[in-house]
Amino acid sequence: MRCSIFLVFLFFSTSVLFAQGEFFQVISCKGNVSHQLDSGERVEVVPGSKIEAKGKLILSDRCMIKLISKDRPQKLQSAGEYDLSELYYAADVNTMSFTGKFWKYLMNGLNNTDDQRSIKKYGNQSASGGIKGYNKSSEGKVKLTSPIYGKISGGNLNFMWRNKDNNECTFRLLDAKRNVVLEEKVNRDNFEVDLEKAEIVKGKYYWDVSQENEKSNQVMFEYAPLNFEKMKGKLARISDYVEGDGLEKSWIEAVVYEMEGYEYEAGKKYYNLMKSNPKHLLFRKLYVLYLARIGNIDDALKIKDSKY
Amino acid sequence: MIPINFKALNPFKKGLSDYDATDLVFCEFKEKNSVFDNRIVLVNVGVPDRREITELIGKIESYGPRILGLDIHFEDFNKNAIDTLLRKAFKAHDNIILAKRLSQFDEDQGAYFGLEGCHDFFCDSLSVAYTNFYGSTGMTIRKYSPYELVNGKTVYGLGTEVANRYMGNTNYLQQRDRVESINYIGDKDAFINIDKEQILNGTSDLSETFKDKLVMMGYLGTSEWEDSVKDKFVTPMNPKVATKTNPDMYGLTIHANIAHMNLEGTFIERLSPGLTRFINLLLIFMMVAIFNKVYTRVNPGYWKVIKVIQLLIFALLFLIVSFVLYFFDLKLELGVGILGAVLSWDAVKWYNNLYIKKQSFFKPKSS
Numbered sequence: 001m002r003c004s005i006f007l008v009f010l011f012f013s014t015s016v017l018f019a020q021g022e023f024f025q026v027i028s029c030k031g032n033v034s035h036q037l038d039s040g041e042r043v044e045v046v047p048g049s050k051i052e053a054k055g056k057l058i059l060s061d062r063c064m065i066k067l068i069s070k071d072r073p074q075k076l077q078s079a080g081e082y083d084l085s086e087l088y089y090a091a092d093v094n095t096m097s098f099t100g101k102f103w104k105y106l107m108n109g110l111n112n113t114d115d116q117r118s119i120k121k122y123g124n125q126s127a128s129g130g131i132k133g134y135n136k137s138s139e140g141k142v143k144l145t146s147p148i149y150g151k152i153s154g155g156n157l158n159f160m161w162r163n164k165d166n167n168e169c170t171f172r173l174l175d176a177k178r179n180v181v182l183e184e185k186v187n188r189d190n191f192e193v194d195l196e197k198a199e200i201v202k203g204k205y206y207w208d209v210s211q212e213n214e215k216s217n218q219v220m221f222e223y224a225p226l227n228f229e230k231m232k233g234k235l236a237r238i239s240d241y242v243e244g245d246g247l248e249k250s251w252i253e254a255v256v257y258e259m260e261g262y263e264y265e266a267g268k269k270y271y272n273l274m275k276s277n278p279k280h281l282l283f284r285k286l287y288v289l290y291l292a293r294i295g296n297i298d299d300a301l302k303i304k305d306s307k308y
Numbered sequence: 309m310i311p312i313n314f315k316a317l318n319p320f321k322k323g324l325s326d327y328d329a330t331d332l333v334f335c336e337f338k339e340k341n342s343v344f345d346n347r348i349v350l351v352n353v354g355v356p357d358r359r360e361i362t363e364l365i366g367k368i369e370s371y372g373p374r375i376l377g378l379d380i381h382f383e384d385f386n387k388n389a390i391d392t393l394l395r396k397a398f399k400a401h402d403n404i405i406l407a408k409r410l411s412q413f414d415e416d417q418g419a420y421f422g423l424e425g426c427h428d429f430f431c432d433s434l435s436v437a438y439t440n441f442y443g444s445t446g447m448t449i450r451k452y453s454p455y456e457l458v459n460g461k462t463v464y465g466l467g468t469e470v471a472n473r474y475m476g477n478t479n480y481l482q483q484r485d486r487v488e489s490i491n492y493i494g495d496k497d498a499f500i501n502i503d504k505e506q507i508l509n510g511t512s513d514l515s516e517t518f519k520d521k522l523v524m525m526g527y528l529g530t531s532e533w534e535d536s537v538k539d540k541f542v543t544p545m546n547p548k549v550a551t552k553t554n555p556d557m558y559g560l561t562i563h564a565n566i567a568h569m570n571l572e573g574t575f576i577e578r579l580s581p582g583l584t585r586f587i588n589l590l591l592i593f594m595m596v597a598i599f600n601k602v603y604t605r606v607n608p609g610y611w612k613v614i615k616v617i618q619l620l621i622f623a624l625l626f627l628i629v630s631f632v633l634y635f636f637d638l639k640l641e642l643g644v645g646i647l648g649a650v651l652s653w654d655a656v657k658w659y660n661n662l663y664i665k666k667q668s669f670f671k672p673k674s675s
Binding site for chain 1: 336337339342343344346349355384386387496497499500501502503506512513514516517518521627630631
C-alpha cells in the first residue's frame with residue numbers, strides 16, 4: 001500500500017516538474033494576439049514573451065505569431081483559437097540525424113568539388129551592411145536628385161535638384177579640397193556641364209545647390225573616364241549579351257555599369273528602359289529597385305505607386 | 309582546327325568560384341532557426357526615417373535595454389530640427405552604438421585608413437562600430453573581421469562590439485584570428501524581432517521584449533518592399549549551394565548572428581596552416597599509395613575498383629569535413645586533399661605508363 005502511494009506521489013510530482021518547463025518563446029507577432037489562461041484571464045502577447053503551454057492562444061484577423069518550443073519554430077497566421085498544449089506536443093517531431101541528412105544529400109547527387117577560398121581571394125571588405133537613415137520631411141531644404149553618388153564616365157552631366165517654383169538657385173561644383181571649380185546662378189531645376197569642355201580633370205568632386213535661405217547637402221561623385229573598349233570587351237564576354245535582343249542588351253549594360261560603380265550611367269539606362277517600355281512591369285520594377293539602392297526612396301515610392 | 313564550345317560551362321564559372329563545400333552544413337544539415345537567442349532583439353525600422361528613429365530610440369530606451377546598436381548610417385547632416393533631436397537622443401544614452409563603414413583600404417599596408425558613413429554631428433564622442441563583412445558585392449558572406457586598426461586605433465565590427473558591451477567585456481580577446489568565419493544559426497527568426505510600427509503605434513508594454521536585452525536596429529525589409537535587395541546579402545544559408553544568385557539575409561541579421569556567436573563563444577575554429585598542409589599532403593600520399601597498389605595488383609578491371617575507391621574517399625573526406633564542422637565547429641580545409649582524390653589517379657597512371665614502362669624498355673635484358 002505504502003509503495004503504491006509512493007509511486008502515485010512520484011508520478012504526480014514528476015508530472016508537475018516536467019510541466020513547469022513547458023513553455024513557448026514568442027519570436028515575433030503582429031496584430032492582436034492574446035493568451036487565454038485556464039482561469040479565463042487574457043494576457044496580451046508581445047515579441048520576446050514566454051508563454052506557458054497551457055490555455056489557449058487567440059489570434060484575430062490578420063494576425064501572425066511565430067513561436068519556438070523544443071528548438072522547433074512554429075508559425076500561426078490564421079485567425080482562431082489554438083490549444084497550446086496540443087501545439088507544444090505537435091512540435092515534438094523527430095528530426096533527422098546528421099548522418100541521415102548527410103547520406104540523403106549524398107544520394108541526391110553530389111558532383112562538385114570543393115574550392116576553399118583564402119582570405120586574399122576575398123579581397124578587401126568592400127561589402128558593408130547598414131542602410132542609410134534619411135529625412136522624410138525635406139521641407140526648407142534643396143533636395144538633390146541626380147547624380148547622387150558614384151563614378152561618372154564623362155560627357156554631358158545633368159545635375160538635377162528639386163525646384164518646383166523655378167526660384168533662383170546657385171549651383172556649385174567643388175573639387176576634393178572643396179575649392180569652387182564652377183559656380184552658376186540658374187532659375188530652373190537642373191544644370192548641365194560638359195565635363196570635357198569644362199576641362200574637369202579626373203578625381204573626386206562635390207556639388208551643391210543653394211537657394212535664398214536654403215542649402216542642399218554636398219554630394220560627392222567621382223569623375224573617372226570610362227575605357228569604352230574595355231567595357232565593350234567585358235560585355236562581349238557575356239554570352240546572353242551577345243545573343244540578346246535590344247532590350248536585354250540595355251538591361252545587361254545597365255547592370256554591368258552599376259556593378260562597375262557608374263551609378264549615374266546605369267540609372268540613365270534603367271530609366272530609358274522604363275520610358276521606352278511603359279507597360280512593362282519588369283522595367284519599372286528594375287528602375288524602382290535601382291532608385292531604392294541609391295537611397296532615393298521618395299522617387300522610388302512615387303514611381304512604384306504611379307499609374308501605368 | 310576543331311572548334312570547342314565551352315558556353316555551356318559559363319553559368320557555373322561564377323557559381324563555383326564562390327563555392328565552399330562547408331556551406332552545405334549551414335543550408336542542408338543544420339536545422340535553420342532551431343537555435344533561438346532570446347537575448348537579442350532585432351528592430352525593423354523599414355525605410356529609415358530619422359524622425360521615427362528618434363522616437364524609436366526614446367521608446368526602446370524607456371524599457372531599459374542593455375545595449376542598442378544601430379545598423380543605420382547617418383551620413384548627411386541636414387541642419388534641421390530633426391537632426392538635432394536625433395543627436396540629442398543619441399547623447400542622452402550611453403548604451404548606443406552607431407554604425408560606420410571602413411574605407412580607404414591601402415593594399416600595400418593591408419589596412420584601412422578611414423571610417424565613413426556617420427556624420428561627426430551624430431557620431432562625435434559616441435561609440436561606433438563598422439558594418440563591413442569580408443567579401444565583395446554579390447559574394448557569399450562567410451567571414452568577418454572582429455576588429456581593425458584604423459589609424460592606430462582599434463575599431464570593432466558591429467556584431468562584436470554589441471556583444472562585448474552586452475557582456476561588459478572591454479578587452480576583446482585580441483589573440484583570436486583577425487578574420488573569423490560566421491557560425492550562422494538562422495535568419496531573423498533565430499532572434500526576437502519586432503517592427504517599428506508595433507513600438508511606435510502599439511499600446512502594449514514591451515518591457516518583456518526589451519528589458520536588459522541586446523537590441524539591434526536596422527532594415528529587415530518592409531511589406532511594400534518585400535523584394536528589396538537593399539542591405540541584403542548572400543550567405544551560406546542560401547538554399548542554393550552553388551550558383552547562389554538571390555540574396556537571402558539582411559545585413560542586420562548577419563550582425564545578429566555574429567553577436568550571438570560572440571555571446572556564446574561558438575567560434576568556428578581552424579587548424580594552423582602548417583597542420584592543414586601536412587594533413588592534405590598525407591591524404592594525397594595515402595591516395596597515391598592506394599591507387600598505385602590497386603593499379604599494379606588488380607588486373608584486369610583495376611579502373612572500376614579505382615573509381616569506386618575515388619568515390620568513397622571523396623564521400624568520406626566530405627563527411628569528415630561536414631561532421632567536424634557540424635559537431636565541433638571546426639573547419640577543416642581539405643580542399644587540396646579532395647582535389648588530390650580526383651587527380652592523383654591520373655598522376656599514378658601517367659607515372660606508371662610513361663616513367664616505369666620507359667625505364668623497363670631501356671633496361672638491358674638479362675640473358
